[in-house]
Amino acid sequence: MEQELVLSKSFDKNEAVIMQNIDEDEIFPPEKTSSVFCTSKIEGNKKTKKGLIKMRSLDFAKESPIHGTSLRHARSFSSHFLINIDEIMSDDDNEKGVLISQTASGKMGIFPYDQSSITSQSISDDMTLENTRKKKTSCPMEQEDEDSCSWRRIQIEPTLRIRLKFQDVKYTVALKGEKHSDAEKCILQGVSGSACPGEVLALMGPSGGGKTTLLKLLSGKVKNDSGMITYNDQPYNKSLKQRIGFVLQDDVVFPHLTVKETLTYAALLRLPNTLSKEQKKERAISVINELGLERCQDTIIGGAFVRGISGGERKRVCIGNEILLNPSLLFLDEPTSGLDSTTALRIVQMLHNIARAGKTVVTTLHQPSSRLFSTFDKLILLGQGCSLYSGKASEAMLYFSSIGCSPLIAMNPAEFLIDLANGNIKDKSIPSDLENKYLPGNHHFKSKNEGLSSADVHEYFVGAYESRVANKEKTKLLNHRLIEEDSEVQSWPKLRDSGATWNQQFSILFTRGIKERSHEYFSSLRIIQVLATAIIVGLLWWHSDTSSPKMVADQEGLLFFISVFWAFFPLFAAIFTFPQERAMLVKERSVNMYKLSAYFVARITTDLLLDLVLPVIFLVIVYFMVGLKLTFPAFSLTLVTVLLSIIAAQGLGLAIGAAFMDVKKATTFASVTLMTFMLSGGFFVQEVPRFISWVRYISINYHTYRLLLKIQYNSLGSSKYGGVEVGAMLVMIIGYRLLAYFLLKKMKLRTTT
Numbered sequence: 001m002e003q004e005l006v007l008s009k010s011f012d013k014n015e016a017v018i019m020q021n022i023d024e025d026e027i028f029p030p031e032k033t034s035s036v037f038c039t040s041k042i043e044g045n046k047k048t049k050k051g052l053i054k055m056r057s058l059d060f061a062k063e064s065p066i067h068g069t070s071l072r073h074a075r076s077f078s079s080h081f082l083i084n085i086d087e088i089m090s091d092d093d094n095e096k097g098v099l100i101s102q103t104a105s106g107k108m109g110i111f112p113y114d115q116s117s118i119t120s121q122s123i124s125d126d127m128t129l130e131n132t133r134k135k136k137t138s139c140p141m142e143q144e145d146e147d148s149c150s151w152r153r154i155q156i157e158p159t160l161r162i163r164l165k166f167q168d169v170k171y172t173v174a175l176k177g178e179k180h181s182d183a184e185k186c187i188l189q190g191v192s193g194s195a196c197p198g199e200v201l202a203l204m205g206p207s208g209g210g211k212t213t214l215l216k217l218l219s220g221k222v223k224n225d226s227g228m229i230t231y232n233d234q235p236y237n238k239s240l241k242q243r244i245g246f247v248l249q250d251d252v253v254f255p256h257l258t259v260k261e262t263l264t265y266a267a268l269l270r271l272p273n274t275l276s277k278e279q280k281k282e283r284a285i286s287v288i289n290e291l292g293l294e295r296c297q298d299t300i301i302g303g304a305f306v307r308g309i310s311g312g313e314r315k316r317v318c319i320g321n322e323i324l325l326n327p328s329l330l331f332l333d334e335p336t337s338g339l340d341s342t343t344a345l346r347i348v349q350m351l352h353n354i355a356r357a358g359k360t361v362v363t364t365l366h367q368p369s370s371r372l373f374s375t376f377d378k379l380i381l382l383g384q385g386c387s388l389y390s391g392k393a394s395e396a397m398l399y400f401s402s403i404g405c406s407p408l409i410a411m412n413p414a415e416f417l418i419d420l421a422n423g424n425i426k427d428k429s430i431p432s433d434l435e436n437k438y439l440p441g442n443h444h445f446k447s448k449n450e451g452l453s454s455a456d457v458h459e460y461f462v463g464a465y466e467s468r469v470a471n472k473e474k475t476k477l478l479n480h481r482l483i484e485e486d487s488e489v490q491s492w493p494k495l496r497d498s499g500a501t502w503n504q505q506f507s508i509l510f511t512r513g514i515k516e517r518s519h520e521y522f523s524s525l526r527i528i529q530v531l532a533t534a535i536i537v538g539l540l541w542w543h544s545d546t547s548s549p550k551m552v553a554d555q556e557g558l559l560f561f562i563s564v565f566w567a568f569f570p571l572f573a574a575i576f577t578f579p580q581e582r583a584m585l586v587k588e589r590s591v592n593m594y595k596l597s598a599y600f601v602a603r604i605t606t607d608l609l610l611d612l613v614l615p616v617i618f619l620v621i622v623y624f625m626v627g628l629k630l631t632f633p634a635f636s637l638t639l640v641t642v643l644l645s646i647i648a649a650q651g652l653g654l655a656i657g658a659a660f661m662d663v664k665k666a667t668t669f670a671s672v673t674l675m676t677f678m679l680s681g682g683f684f685v686q687e688v689p690r691f692i693s694w695v696r697y698i699s700i701n702y703h704t705y706r707l708l709l710k711i712q713y714n715s716l717g718s719s720k721y722g723g724v725e726v727g728a729m730l731v732m733i734i735g736y737r738l739l740a741y742f743l744l745k746k747m748k749l750r751t752t753t
């Protein structure tokens with residue numbers, strides 16, 4: 001029997017109707033859940049099958065000491081959905097209540113997995129997940145459908161629980177371009193704190209406050225100058241690398257791959273070889289389900305020039321990329337920036353879910369909404385690199401109130417805190433210590449608040465933190481005893497096998513490259529460009545012959561044009577390769593996703609295949625329209641020569657791109673190089689001065705042109721069969737690629753040190 005439930009949550013009358021929040025463990029602590037659901041009842045109208053589930057809210061009524069106000073804001077939430085109550089099989093009222101509640105959460109789009117086709121089995125699977133995890137039982141494949149099984153597996157996979165502690169962390173950078181060579185900027189000035197498994201630590205502060213820097217230090221990406229950062233009381237070591245996930249603010253993803261392809265390739269490359277290919281794919285699907293990305297799994301990610309999934313979905317894909325590996329520590333740089341408050345809340349609730357699976361989550365936040373702010377376990381407020389607050393997010397307002405600073409008007413707590421960190425105390429009460437700093441001479445200020453400098457305000461809050469919080473925090477950190485689970489992992493269990501083998505890496509990267517770039521190679525514009533050029537050339541040299549020296553000269557002009565066109569075209573396409581993929585390459589290589597050689601070989605193989613299709617079409621059109629030597633050997637040799645030219649030019653383009661890693665610089669250099677090659681190519685000048693005549697030997701055009709002449713006219717003396725030219729081209733093909741490879745290797749070192 002289907003019933004439509006009308007759900008709403010009201011904080012009034014001390015009564016809440018079905019919870020829609022995945023944080024039910026916090027709102028309704030497990031020990032109270034039973035009483036919550038025991039009081040639930042369904043008031044149904046049999047005709048319309050409408051029902052209302054009511055339950056008493058035990059915790060919402062809790063008074064919160066936020067500046068003398070109550071947490072009982074007038075908020076409400078409601079949703080309509082269909083649910084098949086009869087299918088929720090449970091004799092236990094409590095369990096049934098949980099099932100209905102979580103189903104409701106899913107229907108409201110908050111619970112991060114698809115509830116669109118809920119069956120009693122899948123609901124029971126999800127709901128008994130906690131128990132399953134606790135019991136650590138294996139997945140009974142034969143009893144369950146595959147989807148629910150894979151969902152279970154990702155949840156029950158044991159996580160190495162890591163407690164992160166940091167004390168007096170300082171970080172300074174040398175300022176480049178300053179008059180004094182020893183000029184430095186202190187970015188972090190003794191920040192302390194901790195984050196435990198199951199917790200989400202939020203780093204908040206104004207722009208430039210040092211949040212990203214602290215996040216990078218904590219994740220081991222950057223080394224701190226002084227202070228202590230430990231992971232289960234041990235310093236950072238290389239074995240931690242694979243246990244840490246880092247989601248960048250503007251994470252890089254391939255715009256033309258779909259969500260499913262992105263996560264599947266990442267799973268194939270990163271997951272250990274102890275899993276089969278099918279299991280790795282299953283894992284990607286599990287993550288898609290876990291992050292609620294099913295609906296957009298076949299949509300391309302998109303980018304600046306191509307529309308794809310939404311910003312929130314994109315963030316979830318980036319998080320998915322990291323949680324694939326089941327990291328113990330997850331760092332996120334502003335995962336909610338640029339998202340509307342509801343989507344931001346969904347992302348943060350997802351982080352709480354991830355934390356609940358035993359992971360330690362640290363995230364930076366810019367300006368969260370009040371709802372979002374209230375969800376965090378722990379908060380560190382940074383201002384100009386100093387800690388201004390460290391502790392429970394829910395107690396931050398109380399702390400500032402206790403040091404004499406409270407909002408004078410209704411204000412989002414996060415906005416209030418960011419204002420304080422910026423030294424802005426407009427619309428806030430001023431502590432008496434600060435009032436004394438107000439200069440009575442400053443009569444042009446309307447109020448004392450405006451007469452205070454932000455430096456004074458900052459200094460006051462830093463002083464208050466030092467005297468009231470810092471020592472307590474330090475003592476807390478020192479007194480942290482090893483929890484039982486920590487002691488279990490003190491030996492840092494051996495890391496899982498590394499990912500795919502070289503051959504597998506090559507084949508995955510090759511397929512990924514074909515998928516990502518085929519749209520570019522076979523774009524209609526590119527095809528039109530080549531076809532139009534071929535037809536114009538065919539028309540201009542229409543049925544040319546060699547009956548007179550003038551006609552021969554004309555045909556030589558055509559051969560030279562072909563040699564130039566098929567050097568310029570692939571070279572300029574190849575120049576963009578590495579500068580454009582640099583961010584992705586650095587990111588993927590930094591987590592050892594694959595070997596540079598596998599990436600390089602896959603990349604050049606993909607380009608070779610994709611780049612050879614259009615020249616063949618071009619040559620077929622031109623060759624027969626123009627009426628060049630109509631024999632099969634002549635046509636095939638001309639085709640081989642053009643292909644050799646393309647492969648050599650590609651190599652040169654890759655080397656130039658890798659050398660500069662900057663498209664502007666690379667294209668400027670390439671245009672000068674190609675112009676030199678073209679002028680020395682043997683068509684424009686025959687008698688080149690001796691001191692510069694060597695240039696022709698490194699010119700791709702020169703060798704291509706000579707080969708084309710030989711094929712058409714059997715001319716040009718000594719090296720009659722073109723062995724020298726072919727040899728020179730092969731040297732270029734291999735040489736330029738080796739050069740590009742070594743330049744890339746150098747780039748990798750530059751960016752990771």
Ligand SMILES: Nc1ncnc2c1ncn2[C@@H]1O[C@H](COP(=O)(O)OP(=O)(O)OP(=O)(O)O)[C@@H](O)[C@H]1O
Pocket residue numbers: 173174175185187205206207208209210211212213214366
């Ligand atoms: N390598 C560097 N050289 C010079 N200054 C730096 C360097 N790295 C960071 N900074 C400066 O340190 C300060 C803190 O930077 P950080 O990126 O950590 O701030 P943030 O709080 O994350 O800011 P946002 O919210 O805008 O991302 C900024 O003023 C920044 O300009």
